[in-house]
Amino acid sequence: MVLPAESTALADRLQEVLGDRVSINPSVREQHGRDEGYHAAQSPDVVVFPQSTEEVSAVVGICAAHRKPIIPFGAGTSLEGQVVASRGGVCIDMSNMRHILYVNSQDLDCRVEAGVTRRQLNDHLRDKGLFFPVDPGADATLGGMASTRASGTNAVRYGTMRENVLGLTVVLADGRIIRTGGRARKSAAGYDLTRLFVGAEGTLGIITELGVRLYGRLEAVSAAVCSFGDLVGAIDTVIETIQMGVPVARIELLDEVQIDAVNRYADLNYPLSPTLFLEFHGTEASVREQAESVGALAAEHGGGDFRWARNEEDRQQLWRARHDAAYACKALRPGCEIWPTDVCVPISRLAECLIETRRDIERSGLTAPIVGHVGDGNFHVVMVLDASDAHEMRRAQAFSDRLTRRALAMDGTCTGEHGVGAGKREYLLAEFGTDTVAVMAAIKRGLDPDDLMNPGKIFLD
Amino acid sequence: MVLPAESTALADRLQEVLGDRVSINPSVREQHGRDEGYHAAQSPDVVVFPQSTEEVSAVVGICAAHRKPIIPFGAGTSLEGQVVASRGGVCIDMSNMRHILYVNSQDLDCRVEAGVTRRQLNDHLRDKGLFFPVDPGADATLGGMASTRASGTNAVRYGTMRENVLGLTVVLADGRIIRTGGRARKSAAGYDLTRLFVGAEGTLGIITELGVRLYGRLEAVSAAVCSFGDLVGAIDTVIETIQMGVPVARIELLDEVQIDAVNRYADLNYPLSPTLFLEFHGTEASVREQAESVGALAAEHGGGDFRWARNEEDRQQLWRARHDAAYACKALRPGCEIWPTDVCVPISRLAECLIETRRDIERSGLTAPIVGHVGDGNFHVVMVLDASDAHEMRRAQAFSDRLTRRALAMDGTCTGEHGVGAGKREYLLAEFGTDTVAVMAAIKRGLDPDDLMNPGKIFLD
Numbered sequence: 001m002v003l004p005a006e007s008t009a010l011a012d013r014l015q016e017v018l019g020d021r022v023s024i025n026p027s028v029r030e031q032h033g034r035d036e037g038y039h040a041a042q043s044p045d046v047v048v049f050p051q052s053t054e055e056v057s058a059v060v061g062i063c064a065a066h067r068k069p070i071i072p073f074g075a076g077t078s079l080e081g082q083v084v085a086s087r088g089g090v091c092i093d094m095s096n097m098r099h100i101l102y103v104n105s106q107d108l109d110c111r112v113e114a115g116v117t118r119r120q121l122n123d124h125l126r127d128k129g130l131f132f133p134v135d136p137g138a139d140a141t142l143g144g145m146a147s148t149r150a151s152g153t154n155a156v157r158y159g160t161m162r163e164n165v166l167g168l169t170v171v172l173a174d175g176r177i178i179r180t181g182g183r184a185r186k187s188a189a190g191y192d193l194t195r196l197f198v199g200a201e202g203t204l205g206i207i208t209e210l211g212v213r214l215y216g217r218l219e220a221v222s223a224a225v226c227s228f229g230d231l232v233g234a235i236d237t238v239i240e241t242i243q244m245g246v247p248v249a250r251i252e253l254l255d256e257v258q259i260d261a262v263n264r265y266a267d268l269n270y271p272l273s274p275t276l277f278l279e280f281h282g283t284e285a286s287v288r289e290q291a292e293s294v295g296a297l298a299a300e301h302g303g304g305d306f307r308w309a310r311n312e313e314d315r316q317q318l319w320r321a322r323h324d325a326a327y328a329c330k331a332l333r334p335g336c337e338i339w340p341t342d343v344c345v346p347i348s349r350l351a352e353c354l355i356e357t358r359r360d361i362e363r364s365g366l367t368a369p370i371v372g373h374v375g376d377g378n379f380h381v382v383m384v385l386d387a388s389d390a391h392e393m394r395r396a397q398a399f400s401d402r403l404t405r406r407a408l409a410m411d412g413t414c415t416g417e418h419g420v421g422a423g424k425r426e427y428l429l430a431e432f433g434t435d436t437v438a439v440m441a442a443i444k445r446g447l448d449p450d451d452l453m454n455p456g457k458i459f460l461d
Numbered sequence: 462m463v464l465p466a467e468s469t470a471l472a473d474r475l476q477e478v479l480g481d482r483v484s485i486n487p488s489v490r491e492q493h494g495r496d497e498g499y500h501a502a503q504s505p506d507v508v509v510f511p512q513s514t515e516e517v518s519a520v521v522g523i524c525a526a527h528r529k530p531i532i533p534f535g536a537g538t539s540l541e542g543q544v545v546a547s548r549g550g551v552c553i554d555m556s557n558m559r560h561i562l563y564v565n566s567q568d569l570d571c572r573v574e575a576g577v578t579r580r581q582l583n584d585h586l587r588d589k590g591l592f593f594p595v596d597p598g599a600d601a602t603l604g605g606m607a608s609t610r611a612s613g614t615n616a617v618r619y620g621t622m623r624e625n626v627l628g629l630t631v632v633l634a635d636g637r638i639i640r641t642g643g644r645a646r647k648s649a650a651g652y653d654l655t656r657l658f659v660g661a662e663g664t665l666g667i668i669t670e671l672g673v674r675l676y677g678r679l680e681a682v683s684a685a686v687c688s689f690g691d692l693v694g695a696i697d698t699v700i701e702t703i704q705m706g707v708p709v710a711r712i713e714l715l716d717e718v719q720i721d722a723v724n725r726y727a728d729l730n731y732p733l734s735p736t737l738f739l740e741f742h743g744t745e746a747s748v749r750e751q752a753e754s755v756g757a758l759a760a761e762h763g764g765g766d767f768r769w770a771r772n773e774e775d776r777q778q779l780w781r782a783r784h785d786a787a788y789a790c791k792a793l794r795p796g797c798e799i800w801p802t803d804v805c806v807p808i809s810r811l812a813e814c815l816i817e818t819r820r821d822i823e824r825s826g827l828t829a830p831i832v833g834h835v836g837d838g839n840f841h842v843v844m845v846l847d848a849s850d851a852h853e854m855r856r857a858q859a860f861s862d863r864l865t866r867r868a869l870a871m872d873g874t875c876t877g878e879h880g881v882g883a884g885k886r887e888y889l890l891a892e893f894g895t896d897t898v899a900v901m902a903a904i905k906r907g908l909d910p911d912d913l914m915n916p917g918k919i920f921l922d
Binding site (some may be wrong): 061100104105106107108109148149150151155159160162163172176177178179180181183184185186187188189190191192193196198200209215216218232239242243244260263282283285286289293344345346347348357371375376377378411413415416417418419420424427428431432433436437439441442445447448458 | 518524545561565566567568609610611612616620621623624633635637638639640641643644645646647648649650651652653654656657659660661663665669676677702704705706742743744746750751752765785805806807808809838839849872873874875878880881885887888892893894895897898900901903904906908919
């Protein structure tokens with residue numbers, strides 16, 4: 001593969017700053033041009049591996065001088081094409097920025113470089129009796145998680161990246177380095193730049209460091225699985241649990257197709273029906289009480305007995321089944337690809353939205369389990385597709401379009417946690433309308449007038 | 462008082478849209494040119510009372526055409542001069558926009574016009590078994606609370622306006638009306654414009670409607686007061702309570718000077734020592750357990766027995782003492798003015814910050830009780846001053862400056878919940894530095910190029 005001369009000149013210039021931490025190797029570039037979603041790969045011209053905020057700033061300065069797009073890259077686990085190099089340019093791989101800068105047990109916070117992954121952080125915190133709750137399926141980097149406003153199974157109790165990022169260090173499009181937020185638990189000082197960069201998907205600047213909230217490990221944790229006669233019973237249990245203020249830590253739904261996939265993949269034998277996976281955190285007494293409350297609600301709504309996982313090992317096995325859901329989907333049709341998508345609706349509309357979606361999947365002749373962070377009204381449909389079957393791909397596209405518009409029609413959002421990326425740009429417009437998206441674009445122009453920061457994402461060209 | 466001809470022309474034009482809901486009456490204008498803080502009043506040229514978002518949009522359009530500043534006005538209870546008409550212009554009084562548009566008990570949310578006050582909302586919600594937790598001292602409007610990113614005594618458990626606003630309707634500087642956010646409990650769709658307008662103090666647009674989160678009233682609520690031998694014991698109790706994850710709903714500190722003020726004002730007899738006011742929400746069993754945990758921590762740190770308020774009436778009396786703190790301060794020196802200020806630090810630094818501040822107050826010869834939302838590291842100093850004593854006012858200014866810089870030096874913020882307004886603009890710069898504030902200013906320019914939206918606030922001229 002031959003690179004245009006200008007890319008080589010750019011690589012040379014980058015090498016002056018980063019030495020051998022600059023790559024134009026075709027396989028390295030290819031690896032950095034795709035994520036775990038369904039979007040076609042597009043390689044960057046160059047991949048760099050900075051080791052500090054100052055190096056990121058230098059790289060951005062060089063890119064700005066060369067008018068080259070800049071794409072930040074964490075673990076490459078995004079799902080809407082966020083890392084695809086739509087217009088080529090320089091991919092900034094953050095994997096060398098993996099220092100945990102400090103952990104403060106008294107204030108329950110820490111500061112990390114953006115390339116630290118959530119598992120790395122939690123491994124580090126374990127001995128200190130602390131944890132970081134945000135858990136997207138993949139072992140993503142904290143920088144990537146902030147950029148896509150990620151959440152996961154714990155969000156119903158602990159919030160998403162929006163609630164858990166205290167402050168950021170960001171490199172702007174002109175190379176300037178700014179700090180946002182701080183260490184105080186709240187502040188009314190000026191515009192909330194932290195929340196602006198969280199969820200901006202690298203289009204406004206590159207996050208190089210993050211301060212995040214931590215939580216003390218709780219005295220007691222208990223997990224349970226409960227099967228329901230139908231979807232409505234499961235969702236009504238969820239709604240009443242939230243309404244009663246039971247501080248449930250996780251409340252996840254797997255529909256019967258997802259249960260089938262999980263059973264096959266992990267050799268389990270859950271009944272083939274809509275199933276809630278639950279977890280309770282607190283003191284021994286509080287966990288017992290929470291479980292009794294939710295158990296009573298479940299029984300009222302046709303739920304079966306709770307299957308308990310009380311010790312750490314059983315619990316890990318239970319949640320592995322949930323976390324492996326995407327891989328289990330893939331195993332339903334060996335050799336096929338997965339196309340995961342997510343929407344989020346007010347929980348009062350969730351049952352209706354799920355039932356219509358299930359029917360739509362069946363009418364469309366698709367293989368597509370549903371799994372959801374239902375305490376938030378958020379659910380995923382994981383289509384398992386034969387990418388070589390053009391007819392099937394068209395049906396998938398049409399289904400995905402109906403799914404998103406259905407969620408919007410029910411006062412929902414086009415994405416609860418995967419972000420907009422390249423894949424949901426037209427739905428962002430459908431959700432908010434031209435004027436609101438124009439305000440986002442005005443902010444983008446104000447901070448990145450040459451449109452170099454991850455172009456082709458969030459906004460339609 | 463004679464208005465310049467251009468203001469009369471402007472008023473005439475506004476009357477075409479709003480009829481008699483336009484005032485150039487001097488006392489109405491004067492009333493709208495000051496808040497409850499210590500800033501010198503400056504009257505707007507005209508005050509208008511719109512009844513709908515469309516009317517606000519029309520007013521803004523007229524102001525834009527006349528290049529006249531626009532100052533949104535809620536209940537006028539801000540504390541940093543947010544409503545002062547620094548450059549004259551049109552004050553938009555939102556008090557006619559007091560409709561509660563809907564309440565959804567299943568989704569635990571509601572939508573209100575910006576002029577609805579927090580008490581009005583909670584009165585409306587009482588019969589539905591719901592409540593809205595954010596409670597600044599005053600009966601502020603929800604629009605004003607969002608604009609200053611207000612919080613209050615419940616923030617330690619329920620969060621601030623940042624966490625509790627789901628979406629907004631905003632009138633932009635050119636009169637366009639946009640909607641931000643939505644009804645889903647989370648979203649990864651595009652820039653977080655909601656969080657950008659929350660805390661922008663009217664400098665980016667005028668909030669006309671808000672969707673906010675609600676909470677179900679809990680089975681049990683219990684409140685208690687506990688006196689400590691010293692400040693460190695009280696703060697260590699707070700730190701360990703938060704660390705243990707006890708979901709305390711309120712944990713407020715009154716220092717001995719504030720206790721003295723409250724005792725005198727409300728004819729109470731609390732011991733003259735640092736005192737925590739606490740509230741626990743949950744089930745009967747959980748409230749009992751929380752209280753036992755905190756009680757044990759308090760005892761370890763030199764706290765006395767809890768004085769309980771278990772029924773609604775006793776509880777209201779207890780919290781009235783806390784909520785009346787500012788008035789109690791004023792009563793310490795009849796005829797004097799109060800100058801309330803607030804800072805927020807990481808809780809590990811709180812005891813140190815409070816002790817140094819108490820010493821500083823004494824050295825400065827000021828009367829200034831301290832009261833704090835200490836679970837968040839946030840505290841208020843309420844200086845009670847003879848405004849006619851120039852020497853005392855200078856000492857107050859110097860003390861206030863040292864207080865803010867002390868908080869910043871301890872990794873804190875210049876304001877936890879009062880906002881920047883006119884009063885803390887230089888501290889915003891001190892806190893974040895030139896480049897970060899320049900990013901805020903770039904956003905401001907992008908959305909309000911003529912600097913008409915509440916000019917003279919947040920940014921130094």
